[in-house]
Amino acid sequence: MAKAVARKQLPAGITPVIEDYLKTIYFMAQEQAQVKTTDVAKRLRVKPSSVTAMLKTLADLKLVEYRPYYGVALTPLGNQIALEVIRHHRLIELYLVKALGFSWDEVHEEAEVLEHVLSEKLEARIAAHLGDPTLDPHGDPIPALDGTLPETATMTLADAPLRKRLRVVRVRDQDAERLRYIATLGLVPGAHLRLIERAPFEGPVTVRIGKRVHALDSRLARTILVEEAPRHPS
Amino acid sequence: MAKAVARKQLPAGITPVIEDYLKTIYFMAQEQAQVKTTDVAKRLRVKPSSVTAMLKTLADLKLVEYRPYYGVALTPLGNQIALEVIRHHRLIELYLVKALGFSWDEVHEEAEVLEHVLSEKLEARIAAHLGDPTLDPHGDPIPALDGTLPETATMTLADAPLRKRLRVVRVRDQDAERLRYIATLGLVPGAHLRLIERAPFEGPVTVRIGKRVHALDSRLARTILVEEAPRHPS
DNA sequence: ACGGAAGTTTAGACCGATCTAAACTTCCGT
DNA sequence: ACGGAAGTTTAGATCGGTCTAAACTTCCGT
Ligand SMILES: [Mn+2]
Ligand SMILES: [Mn+2]
Ligand SMILES: [Mn+2]
Ligand SMILES: [Mn+2]
Numbered sequence: 001m002a003k004a005v006a007r008k009q010l011p012a013g014i015t016p017v018i019e020d021y022l023k024t025i026y027f028m029a030q031e032q033a034q035v036k037t038t039d040v041a042k043r044l045r046v047k048p049s050s051v052t053a054m055l056k057t058l059a060d061l062k063l064v065e066y067r068p069y070y071g072v073a074l075t076p077l078g079n080q081i082a083l084e085v086i087r088h089h090r091l092i093e094l095y096l097v098k099a100l101g102f103s104w105d106e107v108h109e110e111a112e113v114l115e116h117v118l119s120e121k122l123e124a125r126i127a128a129h130l131g132d133p134t135l136d137p138h139g140d141p142i143p144a145l146d147g148t149l150p151e152t153a154t155m156t157l158a159d160a161p162l163r164k165r166l167r168v169v170r171v172r173d174q175d176a177e178r179l180r181y182i183a184t185l186g187l188v189p190g191a192h193l194r195l196i197e198r199a200p201f202e203g204p205v206t207v208r209i210g211k212r213v214h215a216l217d218s219r220l221a222r223t224i225l226v227e228e229a230p231r232h233p234s
Numbered sequence: 235m236a237k238a239v240a241r242k243q244l245p246a247g248i249t250p251v252i253e254d255y256l257k258t259i260y261f262m263a264q265e266q267a268q269v270k271t272t273d274v275a276k277r278l279r280v281k282p283s284s285v286t287a288m289l290k291t292l293a294d295l296k297l298v299e300y301r302p303y304y305g306v307a308l309t310p311l312g313n314q315i316a317l318e319v320i321r322h323h324r325l326i327e328l329y330l331v332k333a334l335g336f337s338w339d340e341v342h343e344e345a346e347v348l349e350h351v352l353s354e355k356l357e358a359r360i361a362a363h364l365g366d367p368t369l370d371p372h373g374d375p376i377p378a379l380d381g382t383l384p385e386t387a388t389m390t391l392a393d394a395p396l397r398k399r400l401r402v403v404r405v406r407d408q409d410a411e412r413l414r415y416i417a418t419l420g421l422v423p424g425a426h427l428r429l430i431e432r433a434p435f436e437g438p439v440t441v442r443i444g445k446r447v448h449a450l451d452s453r454l455a456r457t458i459l460v461e462e463a464p465r466h467p468s
Numbered sequence: 469a470c471g472g473a474a475g476t477t478t479a480g481a482c483c484g485a486t487c488t489a490a491a492c493t494t495c496c497g498t
Numbered sequence: 499a500c501g502g503a504a505g506t507t508t509a510g511a512t513c514g515g516t517c518t519a520a521a522c523t524t525c526c527g528t
Contacts (some may be wrong), residue, residue: 017484047484048477048515049477052477054514057514099363101359102359114348122344126334169519224503271507281487281488282505283506287484288485302493303505410495
């Protein structure tokens with residue numbers, strides 16, 4: 001409790017738009033060393049010049065370090081806020097699934113707007129109601145109140161060992177269509193499977209889930225994170 | 235189902251601000267014949283000139299009929315949208331109380347922002363989860379999908395008959411402090427009481443609730459709506 | 469080493485929502 | 499019936515967030 005109070009009333013003008021920029025920069029920083037104007041622009045479906053303008057604003061607010069023509073990086077404060085928004089997002093996703101019967105392909109869009117509007121009080125009640133969860137419906141880790149982020153597996157189905165018993169831990173996809181398809185295959189977090197074959201040259205990957213066997217495009221396989229599963233059924 | 239679909243994609247540029255203006259005009263129209271610029275300004279804590287500007291916008295969008303220097307009124311479309319937002323607001327209030335353990339004095343502020351952000355899908359799930367309720371935690375009627383509004387009592391505790399068995403049906407107050415006070419008296423919707431005495435000249439009103447007797451300021455009494463309660467305990 | 473393409477920033481505009489200050493109506497008391 | 503106070507609208511400015519077009523920087527291939 002004590003620790004989490006720290007921020008809260010300090011940053012006055014944090015708008016929903018700012019929160020989305022921070023989240024975006026946060027995510028892109030994990031995938032690439034340099035976060036460039038154009039990348040942010042593409043992700044947010046906004047023109048590069050708009051991004052430049054916003055980056056200046058964010059720099060003024062001490063939320064990012066911005067070096068023109070070079071790139072942006074979050075400051076510790078910016079990082080903290082990004083994590084808070086991500087926490088909101090994932091808690092909401094999980095809540096919608098658990099408490100209101102949404103399916104995992106419906107929740108991202110809802111959460112994308114609700115995340116900006118969740119009061120600390122409501123966040124707390126939802127978290128409590130869910131038993132302070134650590135993973136959302138897609139297996140994405142939920143940042144804790146202190147900014148701690150649970151580690152998750154980094155091995156993808158595209159480069160997992162053959163024949164071993166594997167467990168799906170996370171599905172890194174936001175697209176509703178694909179999520180529905182993945183669900184029909186049974187490739188949801190917690191599911192067990194074996195990798196049967198991997199075609200060469202980035203070709204499809206064949207998996208057995210229960211009694212069924214499926215061929216998966218390698219790009220899809222790369223979005224599915226797995227870990228080796230202990231002995232037998234959970 | 236069929237009926238409710240009618241609107242939905244039609245009005246493009248309905249912002250949260252617009253929704254709040256429509257709600258305000260809707261409520262004020264029930265209390266007074268003429269809805270004037272200054273009244274709206276006071277309620278929304280905004281300057282009269284800002285209201286004038288917005289009323290023009292609303293008129294352009296065919297949401298209100300606006301006659302300068304005279305007053306505003308909602309068009310049927312404006313009315314419909316106002317009711318939808320009010321439905322959102324009251325469903326959210328009830329949901330927060332029923333599903334997440336909020337108390338009735340905490341929910342108004344939360345709902346004031348969430349109401350603008352509730353998708354139709356989420357609204358439907360919440361309504362279903364609550365069993366298509368007709369009253370929110372304050373006894374305020376929840377507009378139905380077709381715009382129908384359940385009738386509620388109009389008799390207030392300030393002008394109810396003495397000695398009769400009464401039931402609280404609605405508490406028309408948004409102020410958290412007062413709501414908490416009212417709750418400590420047990421004056422929540424559904425509670426039974428008798429009016430024991432009414433002091434002259436708009437003086438306080440004395441009520442018995444269970445074994446306890448309280449004196450209430452007449453202004454407070456006027457916010458509490460009651461109806462005569464049948465024979466004995468429900 | 470340098471010239472052009474790709475990436476980025478600047479300049480200037482627009483839109484929604486608000487404000488202050490000034491002008492204009494309405495209304496009411498004498 | 500009319501003059502002033504109260505109420506309202508207009509004019510013009512500001513702020514956040516976006517855009518297009520033009521200028522500028524970086525980078526890479528020859
Ligand atoms: Mn968002
Ligand atoms: Mn997720
Ligand atoms: Mn509102
Ligand atoms: Mn209410």
